[in-house]
Amino acid sequence: MDVSHILDSLNDQQRNAVASPAPNLLVLAGAGSGKTRVLVHRIAWLLRAENVSPFAILAVTFTNKAAREMRSRIDELIGQSMGGMWVGTFHGLAHRLLRMHWQEAGLPEDFHILDSDDQLRLIKRLIRSLKIDDDRWPAKQCQWYINAQKDEGLRAGNIEHFDDDYTKTMLEIYAAYETECERGGMIDFGEILLRAHELWLKNPQILRHYQQRFQYVLVDEFQDTNTIQYAWLRVLAGTNNQLMVVGDDDQSIYGWRGARIENIQQFSNDFSDSDIIRLEQNYRSTSTILNAANKLISHNQGRLGKNLWTDGADGEPISIYEAFNEQDEARFVVDRLQDWFTSGNRRADAAILYRSNAQSRELEDALLRVGMPYRIYGGHRFYERLEIKNALSYLRLLINRHDDTAVERIINVPTRGIGGRTIDTVRQVAREYNCSLWQACVECVNQTLLSSRAANAILAFLKLIDDMQQDCSGLELHQKVEHVIEHSGLIGHHEKEGGEKARARIENLEELITAAGSFDDPGMQEEEIDVTASSFLAAFLDQASLDAGDTQADETEDAVQLMTLHSAKGLEFQLVFLSGMEEGLFPHKMSMDNLTGLEEERRLCYVGITRAKAKLYMSYAESRRMHGDVTLCRPSRFIREVPGDLVEEVRLKTTVNRAHAPARGGATFGRDPGLGAEVPQTQISLGQRVAHGKFGEGVVLNYEGQGNNARVQVNFDAVGSKWLVLSYAKLEAL
DNA sequence: TCTATCACCATTTTT
DNA sequence: TGGTGATAGA
Numbered sequence: 001m002d003v004s005h006i007l008d009s010l011n012d013q014q015r016n017a018v019a020s021p022a023p024n025l026l027v028l029a030g031a032g033s034g035k036t037r038v039l040v041h042r043i044a045w046l047l048r049a050e051n052v053s054p055f056a057i058l059a060v061t062f063t064n065k066a067a068r069e070m071r072s073r074i075d076e077l078i079g080q081s082m083g084g085m086w087v088g089t090f091h092g093l094a095h096r097l098l099r100m101h102w103q104e105a106g107l108p109e110d111f112h113i114l115d116s117d118d119q120l121r122l123i124k125r126l127i128r129s130l131k132i133d134d135d136r137w138p139a140k141q142c143q144w145y146i147n148a149q150k151d152e153g154l155r156a157g158n159i160e161h162f163d164d165d166y167t168k169t170m171l172e173i174y175a176a177y178e179t180e181c182e183r184g185g186m187i188d189f190g191e192i193l194l195r196a197h198e199l200w201l202k203n204p205q206i207l208r209h210y211q212q213r214f215q216y217v218l219v220d221e222f223q224d225t226n227t228i229q230y231a232w233l234r235v236l237a238g239t240n241n242q243l244m245v246v247g248d249d250d251q252s253i254y255g256w257r258g259a260r261i262e263n264i265q266q267f268s269n270d271f272s273d274s275d276i277i278r279l280e281q282n283y284r285s286t287s288t289i290l291n292a293a294n295k296l297i298s299h300n301q302g303r304l305g306k307n308l309w310t311d312g313a314d315g316e317p318i319s320i321y322e323a324f325n326e327q328d329e330a331r332f333v334v335d336r337l338q339d340w341f342t343s344g345n346r347r348a349d350a351a352i353l354y355r356s357n358a359q360s361r362e363l364e365d366a367l368l369r370v371g372m373p374y375r376i377y378g379g380h381r382f383y384e385r386l387e388i389k390n391a392l393s394y395l396r397l398l399i400n401r402h403d404d405t406a407v408e409r410i411i412n413v414p415t416r417g418i419g420g421r422t423i424d425t426v427r428q429v430a431r432e433y434n435c436s437l438w439q440a441c442v443e444c445v446n447q448t449l450l451s452s453r454a455a456n457a458i459l460a461f462l463k464l465i466d467d468m469q470q471d472c473s474g475l476e477l478h479q480k481v482e483h484v485i486e487h488s489g490l491i492g493h494h495e496k497e498g499g500e501k502a503r504a505r506i507e508n509l510e511e512l513i514t515a516a517g518s519f520d521d522p523g524m525q526e527e528e529i530d531v532t533a534s535s536f537l538a539a540f541l542d543q544a545s546l547d548a549g550d551t552q553a554d555e556t557e558d559a560v561q562l563m564t565l566h567s568a569k570g571l572e573f574q575l576v577f578l579s580g581m582e583e584g585l586f587p588h589k590m591s592m593d594n595l596t597g598l599e600e601e602r603r604l605c606y607v608g609i610t611r612a613k614a615k616l617y618m619s620y621a622e623s624r625r626m627h628g629d630v631t632l633c634r635p636s637r638f639i640r641e642v643p644g645d646l647v648e649e650v651r652l653k654t655t656v657n658r659a660h661a662p663a664r665g666g667a668t669f670g671r672d673p674g675l676g677a678e679v680p681q682t683q684i685s686l687g688q689r690v691a692h693g694k695f696g697e698g699v700v701l702n703y704e705g706q707g708n709n710a711r712v713q714v715n716f717d718a719v720g721s722k723w724l725v726l727s728y729a730k731l732e733a734l
Numbered sequence: 735t736c737t738a739t740c741a742c743c744a745t746t747t748t749t
Numbered sequence: 750t751g752g753t754g755a756t757a758g759a
Contacts, residue, residue: 063748091749115749189749224748257747356745361750378747412735419735453735546749566746588745604746627744628750 003049006041006077010034017277018042019049020244024237024274026222026267027246030308031293031610032284032572035246036066039218040073042244043085046216047078054085058214058236061089062221064547066570070220086214090229091189092546094196098187099542101206105199108185110400110538113545117384118405119143119188125408126176129431137169145170146177150190151226151258153197184404184436190228197232211238221570222247222267226258234270243271249304250297253566253604255596264304282308284572284613286315292616292642293609299641300599317648320639321619324701325630326359326580328713329621330366332650333577336617337372337560340575347373350575351561353568353608355586358626359579360562367560377563381548387494387505388512392544394484398469399538402436411437414493417457425449426458438462464488477536478517485509515549516540565608576612578605581620582633605638617650618642684712684726689734692716692724697734 007015014034017027018041029035043059046052061067071087086093095113098105114122123146124139149159156175161167181187187195200207217237219225222245225233237243245267252261268274282290287310294308323329333352341347352363357378367374382388390413393406412418429449430440441462445455468487472480485491494505519540561573565586580586586605591597609616620635684690684700691697698716712726724731 061748066748089749095749113749116747192749221748253746254748256745358744358750415736417735421735548749564746567748569748585745590745600746625750 003045006044006048010037010041011281013277013279013281014038014041017244017279018045020275020277022273022275023242024267024271025242025244026264026274026276027244027279028264028276028304028306029246029248029279030282030306031248031251031607032282033279033308034283035248035279036070036073036220038279039220039244039246040070040077042218043074044077047082052216054082055213056215057218058086058093058216059088059218060093060220060233061087062224064089064092066220067092089546090225090232091192094192094232095542095546097196097199097210098192101199101203104203104206105195107187107195111185111187112396112400112403112538113192113542114181114186114188114405115384115545116143116189117389118186121408122180122186122405123173123177125427126173126180129427130172130176132169132173137173142170142173146174147188147190148258149174150188150194151228153194153228153231155194183434184402185400186405193228193232197228197235200232200235207235210236211241215241217241217243219243219245219247223249223252223261223264224254224259225263226260230260230263230266237271243274248306250300250306250603251569251607253569253600253607255600256591278306280306280308282310282610285310285610286312286614288315288317288646289609289612289616292318292646293606295643295646296602296609296638296641297606300602301595316615318616318618318642318646319650320647321617321650322635323619323621324623326362326621326624327366329579329619330362332619333363333579333617334366334370334372336577337367337575338370341372345574347558347560349573350577351563351568351571351573351611352577352579353563353565353611354579355565355588355604356580357564359585363562363579373557373559374562375557375559377561377567382508382511382515383544383547383549385505385508387490387508388544390490391481391485391488391509391512392541394465394468394488394490395481395537395541397438397465398472398480398484399541401438401465404430404437407437407441410488411461414489414496416461417453418461419454422450422454422458425454477519477540478513480537481516482513485513519543565604568611569607572611572613574612574614576608576616578608578616578618579620580624581618581636581639582624583636584631584633585624586636586638602638602641605636609642684731684733690714690731691734692729692731 007018010018011034014037017025017038027035027038029038039059043057046057047054059067059070061070067088074085074087075081086096088096098107098111102109102111120139120143123143124134127134127137127139127142149155156171156178159167159171159174161171181191200210214236217233219233224247233243233245245264247264249261249264252259255261268276285293290308290310297303321329321332323332337347337350340350354360354363360376360378364374364376380386383392390410393403393409396403396406397410408423411423426437426440426444429435429443430437433440433443435443441458444450445459445462448455450458464487468484471487472483475483490509491506494502494509496502497505561571565578584592587598587601591601618639620639621633623630623632625631688700689697690700692714695714695716698714701713701715712724712729712731714724714731
C-alpha cells in the first residue's frame with residue numbers, strides 16, 4: 001500500500017517522530033509545531049505502513065474534545081473509521097476498564113461517578129456528621145486535600161500521620177469519605193484513576209491481557225500527567241510495548257492540579273531506550289510573536305530547552321496599551337475588535353484572554369454596549385448546571401434508589417414540604433441502620449418517626465419516584481428524560497423563580513432532552529461492552545459525568561471568543577488580546593511569591609502569547625476595581641520580559657491623569673491634549689468638575705469625537721466612571 | 735417549612 | 750462587585 005501521503009506533508013522532525021522505530025519516544029513539541037498532527041499521522045503510519053491492528057493501539061488525551069478531534073482526524077487521514085482502537089481521556093478509558101471489570105475492581109455493578117460538585121456536598125455532610133468544626137476545616141480545602149492525595153496515588157490508610165491537627169483531621173475526613181463512597185458505590189474522578197491502576201496491580205491476568213493487546217500507547221499533553229496517570233501508563237507499557245508521549249514542558253500550567261512537569265524528565269530515565277525528538281518549527285505565529293514568547297519563557301529555570309523558530313514573516317509589532325482603568329481597557333479592546341471586524345475579518349478569529357474569570361464582566365459589558373456578539377468559555381458547563389444536575393438526579397434514582405447524593409439533591413426540589421428537620425431525622429436513621437437515605441425514608445414512615453405532615457411529604461416523594469420509574473419503563477431514552485423533567489415539577493419550579501435566568505434554565509432542560517435524543521453510546525461500538533436497553537440510561541448518565549458537554553453551546557454565530565488563559569491552551573486565533581497584564585493579577589498574587597508558582601504563571605503567559613497567529617495586544621490598567629474597591633496596579637513583569645524592539649505602545653486615546661507622567665519616547669498616535677484641553681466645539685474641558693442630574697458630581701477624564709457626537713468619560717464621585725454622550729447628558733460645568 | 739436578609743468570600747479547573 | 754451560605758422572622 002502507498003503510504004507516502006502520510007509522510008509527505010510533514011517536516012523532517014515530524015517525519016522522524018511519525019516513522020520512528022524507537023522502542024519508546026518522547027516528542028518535545030513546542031507551541032504550534034504540529035503536535036496533534038504528529039500523533040494523528042503516527043497512528044495512521046502504524047496502521048497503514050506497519051500493519052498494526054487497530055486493536056493494538058491506545059491513545060490518551062486529557063479532554064474529551066481532544067479525543068474526539070484526534071479520532072476524527074485519524075479517520076479523515078486514513079479514509080475510514082477504525083473500530084477497535086481505544087482513543088479517549090485518561091478518565092474515560094479508566095472508567096471503561098472499571099465498567100468491564102467491576103468485580104475485580106471491587107465495585108458494585110451499578111457504581112456511579114461523583115463529580116466535584118457532588119463530592120463537595122458529600123464532604124460537607126461528612127464534616128457535619130463527624131462534628132468537625134467547618135470554620136476551621138473548610139470542606140473546600142478538605143476536598144482539595146483528598147484529591148491531591150488521590151492524584152499521588154495515596155489512600156487514607158497509606159498516609160503517614162504525625163500528630164499534627166491538620167493531617168489528623170484531614171485523614172479522619174478522608175477515611176470517612178472513603179467508607180461512604182464504598183457504601184454508596186460511588187467513585188470520584190481521582191478514584192477512577194486510582195482504581196484502574198489498582199485493578200492492574202491486583203489482577204495480573206487482566207494486566208497481562210491489556211499489555212498484550214495495547215502494544216502501542218500514545219499520550220498527548222504529557223506535561224499535564226499527574227503521578228497516578230504516569231504510573232498507570234508505565235504499568236500498561238510494561239517492558240515490551242511502545243510508548244510515545246508528546247508534550248511541552250513550557251506549556252505545563254496545571255501543576256496546581258497535581259500535574260507533574262517532572263514526568264517529562266523522568267520519562268527518559270524510566271525508559272532508557274527512548275529517543276527524544278524536538279519539534280521546533282512553528283507554523284502558527286509571526287516571528288515577532290514567537291520571539292516575544294521565546295524571550296519571555298527564557299526567564300524560567302530548568303527548562304528542557306527548545307527554541308521555536310518560523311520561516312514566516314516578522315508581522316506586526318506587539319501592541320501594548322496602558323489603560324486608565326479596567327473600563328478604559330475594555331473599551332480599548334472592543335474598539336480594536338470593531339476595527340478588525342469592519343476590515344472584513346471574522347469575529348471568531350479573535351480572542352480576549354484573561355487570568356481570572358472575574359475579569360470577563362467588564363469586557364462583556366463593553367461588548368454588549370456596542371452590540372458585538374461574543375462567546376464566553378468557562379463558568380459552568382452544560383452538565384454541571386444546577387437545573388441539569390437536578391434533572392439527572394431524578395434519572396439516577398430511577399436506576400438506583402440508594403443513590404444518596406441524588407436524594408440529598410432533589411428530595412425537596414421543587415419544594416414539597418420536606419425541610420431541614422425532616423431530612424436530619426432521615427439522615428440520622430440512615431446512620432443508625434447503616435442504610436441508604438431511601439431506605440431510611442421508608443423506615444421513618446413505617447415506624448412513624450415523623451409528624452404526619454412530614455411523613456406524607458416523604459411518602460409523596462417516594463411514590464413520585466416509583467411512579468416515574470413505572471411510567472418510564474419501555475420508553476426511549478429521550479422520552480424518559482422528557483417524562484422526568486415534566487413530572488418532577490422542575491419546570492414549574494424554575495418558572496416560579498422568574499427572570500432571564502429562569503428562562504435559560506428551562507431552555508437548558510429542554511436541551512437535555514435533545515441531548516438524550518442524540519446520545520449515541522460510544523461504548524456501543526466496542527466489542528467488549530454489551531449495552532442493554534436498561535443500561536442505556538446509565539451510559540448516558542456516565543457520559544454526563546465524564547464529559548461536561550461544552551459542545552452544547554451555540555457555535556453557529558460569528559462571535560468573539562472570551563476565555564481564561566487556561567482554557568485557551570490548544571487553541572489559536574489570528575488576533576489575541578491579553579488583558580489585565582498587571583502584577584498581582586497576572587502573575588496572580590497567590591502564585592507570585594514562590595518560584596514554582598511564578599514560573600507556572602510565566603508559562604501561562606507563554607501559552608497566551610503563542611495563541612496569537614498574526615497580531616497580539618497586551619493591555620493593563622493603572623487602576624482596577626476588584627471586589628468592590630479600587631486598587632492601583634503596576635504593569636506585569638511579563639511585559640518587561642518581552643524585548644522592547646518587538647513592542648509598540650499604543651496611545652490612541654487621551655488620558656488625562658497622566659499629565660504628570662514623563663513623556664514616552666517613540667512615535668505616539670493621535671492627540672494628547674493633556675489636562676485642561678477642551679473637548680472641541682463644547683464648553684467642557686478635561687479635568688473639569690461637572691454635575692449630572694442623575695449621577696451627581698464628577699470629573700471629566702477623557703473624551704472622544706466632537707460636537708454632537710462627542711462622548712466624555714466622567715468619573716463620578718458616587719457611581720464611578722461613566723461614558724456619556726455630551727448632547728444627551730446635560731452636564732453642568734461647575 | 736419557607737424566604738428574605740445579611741455576613742462573608744472571592745485564581746486557574748481538562749475529568 | 751456578586752454569588753453563596755447561615756440565620757431570623759412569617
